[in-house]
Amino acid sequence: MIPLWMSIAVCGERRKFFRLWLPLFLLWILLLPFALLALPVIAILWLLFGRSAVAKPIVLWQVFAGMRGTLVDIDHPHGSVFIKIV
DSSP: OOOOEEEEEEEOTTOOEEEEEEEHHHHHHHHHHHHHHHHHHHHHHHHHHOHHHHHHHHHHHHHHHHTTTOEEEEEETTEEEEEEEO
16 A cells, blocks of 8 residues: 655754654545556556566555554754655
């Protein structure tokens, strides 16, 4: 399943805290028309060149789907950043 939300939290030197929630499902909705336009091209490439031409978009999709549950925590004396992909 593709990730639907991303949370970014930034903490500065003076403990100023900033949190941002990004709805990734809106990004997927925006990319859907481009994916539908790319489907005939991918089908033609598959017929002409075989599976090797279609493997790259499939791998890219699997990378995006595998991002779900990713946690990135960067700590520095001047501040910290925490990214969570849900």
